[in-house]
Amino acid sequence: MKSPEPRLSSSPISGPSMRAIPASARIYELLRERIVGGEMPPGAPVSEKELAERYGVSRTPVREALLRLADERLIDIFPQRGTFVSHISVEALRDGMVIREALERVAVRHAAAKVTDADISELRLILDRQQASEQASDWAGFHAEDEEFHRRVAILSGHPNLWRVARQEKVQIDRCRVLHLPISGRREMVMGEHRAILAGLAARDPDAADRAMAEHLGNVLPGLDELLRARPDYFDADVRTTSEGEPAAVPLRTVRRKDRPTR
Structure with a gap:
């Protein structure tokens, strides 16, 4: 049974330094x-x-x-x-990919220069959870862990606002990815690409991490044409x-x- 919609309280989050969220x-x-x-x-x-x-x-x-x-x-x-x-705007999809690639490649290079062994362990745990979600056919969980992996890389770069901007600019991409996850055979490839990024980070090699991130982001939307044919009602028409x-x-x-x- 679907859970009821949340009622929004006006009280602040507990904690002396926390402000109320509008x-x-x-x-x-x-x-x-x-x-x-x-x-x-x-x-x-x-x-x-x-x-x-x-x-x-x-x-x-x-x-x-x-x-x-x-x-x-x-x-x-x-x-x-x-x-x-x-x-879904195809124009925004293409713009979002350009912006996302620029920001996340910068983030992973900076992260590779700063990452610690504890950070690498945390990233491995995220990928373990993503693997478990894939095995359970939990697409929402798989996507959430995907987001968390990229968010953590941005945080480890020392420039967490890179992820805030990337998250906003890639929102149309995310809508496509959620549509494509249940019908795509790409989930195993995503896991392999994430492990390659992690290997570059673990080696403290900015060039290797950058190459792995570029390859990963270049494959984010391989099924766009397929989605356009299968679900044209989900996309903007030119006119x-x-x-x-x-x-x-x-x-x-x-x-x-x-x-x-x-x-």
């Missing part, structure tokens, strides 16, 4: 996870009122979360028509038209931020 940030993370994981498919309507009731908050933090998701091209906001989960043949409305997210009307 409701809008928590709603953003919850919705982002549902969209990336495919629980909210492309084209699904999104209601501010229903989300506010579901999470036990006012509509203001929901609206703030939706605007943030719109900036990530995960939500389309159409004036006078409604709000919908966006289709969308209405049933009457007229051009479709342009969502607010395509308007540059500086040109948006003042609220």
